[in-house]
Amino acid sequence: MSCILDSIRQPLQIVYLQGASNYTWIHYRDGQKLLLSKPLLYFETALPNFLRVHKTALVNPRYIQDVTAPPRRKMPGHIHLTNGITLPVGRRRWHPLLQDIHQAVQLSDEGRTTFYTHPATRAESTQPVARQRLYVAMANEIKAGLVRQLIEDHWPEWGIHVFNSGSGLLKTLAASEETSLPGMILLDAGPQPARSLSVLETIKNAGKLKRIPTLLMAESDHGDLVEQGYAVGANSVILHPTHPSHFVQALERVCRYWLRMVSAPRFAGCLN
Incomplete structure (x- = not known):
């Protein structure tokens, strides 16, 4: 268990994880990868800020470069990572994924401080505004x-x-x-x-x-x-x-x- 915990102790070094039955490949940003005897679901719980883009893939949002929308209904979209890897996005996960990406990039490295500043109070009058x-x-x-x-x-x-x-x-x-x-x-x-x-x-x-x-x-x-x-x-x-x-x-x-x-x-x- 200590080996598994050590492998994810520094999440910023992980680009994405790929499930294979009861095993998971961890892909690091330096190009190394590690195979562990734990299912992807285990890491989805252990790494709550990562995004589940497919039943076989869990992605660190810091390394998302772009996405490609599904070309037609019932077809998957794709997500492109900064290391050149392209992963499929399940069609049922497409719209929730876009919202998850937006929420993820509002978080700082510590995962709690919002990048946005709160605007001034918006509605000082009850009169409708054009x-x-x-x-x-x-x-x-x-x-x-x-x-x-x-x-x-x-x-x-x-x-x-x-x-x-x-x-x-x-x-x-x-x-x-x-x-x-x-x-x-x-x-x-x-x-x-x-x-x-x-x-x-x-x-x-x-x-x-x-x-x-x-x-x-x-x-x-x-x-x-x-x-x-x-x-x-x-x-x-x-x-x-x-x-x-x-x-x-x-x-x-x-x-x-x-x-x-x-x-x-x-x-x-x-x-x-």
């Missing part, structure tokens, strides 16, 4: 889920609409009346920054859209997008870390400024 719209174009489903949860938890006065592509965003904007335009747009550069820059330029060259504050977000290794983004009219270009928890921290600071301190144009649509 809600501004925030449009988000973001293909990465984990990041999009984190954005949605952050806005709904901390800025409920903003109604959020997430698009998985810039083309979908442009199509909706083109069909919108001026009174139903968003108060702000958050555009993620994603894996195709040239296309995102084109979307941004289209927005800023359109008469009814150019006054909408539009923010371009990119991962920190895309520093060349800063000048390019401002050149085509971005109101702000934000470089953020790739790790989900650090992304949440950066996003909260951005939203605290743009959604609370800056006054969005009032011509833009509101939800009553």
